[in-house]
Amino acid sequence: MRLTFLGAAREVTGSMLLVNTERAAVLVDCGFFQGRRAESRRRNAHLPREAVSADAAVVTHAHIDHSGNLPVLVRTGFPGHIYVTPATRDLAACMLHDSARLQEADAEYLNRKYQDDPAWEPIVPLYTADDVPPALERMVGVPYRRRIAIADGVSATFLDAGHILGSAQVVLDVDDGGRQRRVVVSGDLGRAGLPIIRDPEPPPRHPDVLVMESTYGDRRHARVERMADDLARVIEETRARGGKIVVPAFALGRTQELLVVLHRLQRDGRLPAIPVFIDSPLAIDVTSVFRMHPECFDAETRRLLDEDDLFALEGLRLTRTREASMAINDVAGPAIIIAASGMAEGGRVLHHLRILVEDPRNTVLVIGFMAQHTLGRRLVERRPRVKIWGVERDLHAQVVTLDAFSAHADADDLAAYATRCAPGRVLLVHGEEAAQHALRARLTDAGLDVYAPERGETLEL
Ligand SMILES: [Zn+2]
Structure with a gap:
């Protein structure tokens, strides 16, 4: 099987990961990339072809940098279901609609401002409010801790990530040419004691791979x-x-x-x-x-x-x-x-x-x-x-x-999570360079095999 890191690799936005086996392709998250205007436009408007042709998608939570490009995915021809927790589905309805409205308003404002500039190429919103319902129609709400088959030889289970309402870690159980493999994707991890929501659930032990966020890999938060x-x-x-x-x-x-x-x-x-x-x-x-x-x-x-x-x-x-x-x-x-x-x-x-x-x-x-x-x-x-x-x-x-x-795990929380999980390999995503560097050193010292993939990189397992 192969993992391809399509976004939030050595950066913190635009989360997107593709899991391929001989028989199936599953996309995990389809986030908006947020950065400088021109680069954001280019990356958000042109989703990688292999993402669009995946058989199924799983989304960890409703923050826009994890879910914000789903309307483009569906409009471009993605054929499958999008698996989410029930709370994520309801939150996504609000978040995606708001995102569409913002883009429409931005485009209108800029096009009006530069209407007399002959060099101005009018901006078209990446998606409008009309593109949101088709994406919502694909969403299938799956409660925490219920294993469900999502593609040929692939099943998924959500565990509470304790980050925001409805947020999930995803456990993928994969039949890889007769061999059972397990990939855990942490999503954005929360921390113990946050108001309202539950604490993050402990990850399953000894998966083949843990794909883990590293936002605060170099910092410790106040209690x-x-x-x-x-x-x-x-x-x-x-x-x-x-x-x-x-x-x-x-x-x-x-x-x-x-x-x-x-x-x-x-x-x-x-x-x-x-x-x-x-x-x-x-x-x-x-x-x-x-x-x-x-x-x-x-x-x-x-x-x-x-x-x-x-x-x-x-x-x-x-x-x-x-x-x-x-x-x-x-x-x-x-x-x-x-x-x-x-x-x-x-x-x-x-x-x-x-x-x-x-x-x-x-x-x-x-x-x-x-x-x-x-x-x-x-x-x-x-x-x-x-x-x-x-x-x-x-x-x-x-x-x-x-x-x-902070709604994110800090360096101590991330280290505790990874060592408890004790995977065959840790792949760090969703972090800037300094944070990933510090966390990688710390986890390596704890005896784990750690790597931070680049964007576009494919790893064979
Ligand atoms: Zn988040």
């Missing part, structure tokens, strides 16, 4: 237990300065975690009476999907839900329309504004950052991973000037990173 205290401190300090807090947050996952932690602070009398805005129609929709999937919750969340609405908050304002979003600019005094996108590459968070970064009373609160070449990364690095919508701004606001909120 999850510190989330509430850290957040309370940032809110209090910013409020005392009379400033606002703007949080670039993934609409799926981080926003709901933040809501639940804010809810706890309020319950304990530790949240000052200031308005909290969720300025994202997508985050509002995704929060409704969370309410539909208590089967994915941890025991504490299920128990608390009986007494209380964990996603509600006094002073919470959900802004759906553009007008309501713009009106947040007129709010005087301290406020918390949570808006997408998570890496501040687009979305409504840009219009808040544009207004708020130049005032030292304000805080930009970073609670998620910021990839290279994103505005989020430049904020974290505290560049003195940052470009927002083409205009340079002085960065005077405080920038605070709370990595207690």
